[in-house]
Amino acid sequence: MTITGVDHTPEVLTVRWQDGAATRFHAIWLRDNAQGAAFRHPGNDQRLFDLTEMPDDIEIADAQIVAEGLEIRFAPDGAVSVFAAAYLREHAYDRAPATPDQPVWGAELGRRLTRHAYDAVRDNPSARKAWLDDVTTDGIALLTGVPAVEGKVCEVAELFGFVRETNYGRLFEVRSEAQPINLAYTPVGLNVHTDNPYRSPVPGLQLLHCLTNAAEGGDSVFVDGFRCAQKLRTEAPDAFALLSRHRAPFRYRNAETDLSNRTAYIETDETGRIAAIRYNNRSAAPLDLPFDVMGDFYAALRRFSRALHDPDGEMRLRLEPGDLVTFDNERVLHGRTGFSGGARHLQGCYADKDSLHSMAAVLSRKSA
Structure with a gap:
């Protein structure tokens, strides 16, 4: 599924999708699930940091659509993560659970x-x-x-x-x-x-x-x-x-x-x-x-x-x-x-x- 647009406040990212859906993500959720070798072990995908090691005032400083998906820069620590569109779609929690x-x-x-x-x-x-x-x-x-x-x-x-x-x-x-x-x-x-x-x-x-x-x-x-x-x-x-x-x-x-x-x-x-x-x-x-x-x-x-x-x-x-x-x-x-x-x-x-x-x-x- 293709990302067609993105908006953000310091606390919340909104992703718009090709099918017309829109999903929101909290800044802290995105930082906690940051992708890349600096954040996840490349062999087993396990997280390399603890919640207590993140700044208390995590914010979204910038969000841009890139070829690989969505690039997000966080403040105040300056961390940068690229999320694949498929990853965000799979893990979108801003929707009524299907049961x-x-x-x-x-x-x-x-x-x-x-x-x-x-x-x-x-x-x-x-x-x-x-x-x-x-x-x-x-x-x-x-x-x-x-x-x-x-x-x-x-x-x-x-x-x-x-x-x-x-x-x-x-x-x-x-x-x-x-x-x-x-x-x-x-x-x-x-x-x-x-x-x-x-x-x-x-x-x-x-x-x-x-x-x-x-x-x-x-x-x-x-x-x-x-x-x-x-x-x-x-x-x-x-x-x-x-x-x-x-x-x-x-x-x-x-x-x-x-x-x-x-x-x-x-x-x-x-x-x-x-x-x-x-x-x-x-x-x-x-x-x-x-x-x-x-x-x-x-x-x-x-x-x-x-x-x-x-x-x-x-x-x-x-x-x-x-x-x-x-x-x-x-x-x-x-x-x-x-x-x-x-x-x-x-x-x-x-x-x-x-x-x-x-x-x-x-x-x-x-x-x-």
């Missing part, structure tokens, strides 16, 4: 879910970017053709980041065990849930890799928690407010571990946009909310729970050996139907979303 709801999905996602080929994702940057974009957009993506070898799930996580080790280990087994430390290690069906709400921070991503599946049943079930939260906000705003305002306790403990955390069932960001879902009935500790809130909170939670368990919102997948699903543990709930008969063995691990977002951004930058 559209995220695109969400229900059972129909199963009919359009892209099956990404593992070999392509491993070897081809554009294929890897497409896989990561699906995780970011839908909260879930499926890889096929992953060698059904134990430990491979961790190698897949390392295609974008690092394995998040927990008390379950670097990876965990999902199969029937004689002395299970978690209901996941039994053949019973599991209601949909998010993992580890008793942990702070909660692991942002989960990867599940199917090694064997000869059982009857055992279909994987996935639900878009954002869809259910949006529905709750539309149909019962008071219930949504209760679940997003009050933090509930979660706990996990055994002979070797005791983990607890307080978090909202529905987390929103500063604009009110839904940011995260926490739901795990097995790990919910006794509620300790104020007496006058408790009854309404339970009613709200029951309503949300019914939405999460609505079959219209369930995407069901029968994972076959070589399938690996990656999903956002702060958005997509997962469960499974009960199974019997033949063997069913999955391995899983956790990872953090910042690594995935970082890899996607780097791949985008390299392909630009």
Whole structure:
């Protein structure tokens, strides 16, 4: 976007754009975000000075459109910075924040879910970017053709980041065990849930890799928690407010571990946009909310729970050996139907979303 004009007072710069928009910037914001080797490290773009090192009375002394964008000279220190037009446009804060709801999905996602080929994702940057974009957009993506070898799930996580080790280990087994430390290690069906709400921070991503599946049943079930939260906000705003305002306790403990955390069932960001879902009935500790809130909170939670368990919102997948699903543990709930008969063995691990977002951004930058 081209800059067509600029005006300034000592305190405020106004930039006019080719599309007719105008955006304002404070002098102190511009000085704090000054560009160039004198202000930012050229290797990592980190700031080289502290706010306390700037003069208290920062002003805009001059502003001129130049070939590179916009050149600004500050007073009283005489610092000069050139801002690219794209940088100012991207970081313009003088506008009403856009807070559209995220695109969400229900059972129909199963009919359009892209099956990404593992070999392509491993070897081809554009294929890897497409896989990561699906995780970011839908909260879930499926890889096929992953060698059904134990430990491979961790190698897949390392295609974008690092394995998040927990008390379950670097990876965990999902199969029937004689002395299970978690209901996941039994053949019973599991209601949909998010993992580890008793942990702070909660692991942002989960990867599940199917090694064997000869059982009857055992279909994987996935639900878009954002869809259910949006529905709750539309149909019962008071219930949504209760679940997003009050933090509930979660706990996990055994002979070797005791983990607890307080978090909202529905987390929103500063604009009110839904940011995260926490739901795990097995790990919910006794509620300790104020007496006058408790009854309404339970009613709200029951309503949300019914939405999460609505079959219209369930995407069901029968994972076959070589399938690996990656999903956002702060958005997509997962469960499974009960199974019997033949063997069913999955391995899983956790990872953090910042690594995935970082890899996607780097791949985008390299392909630009």
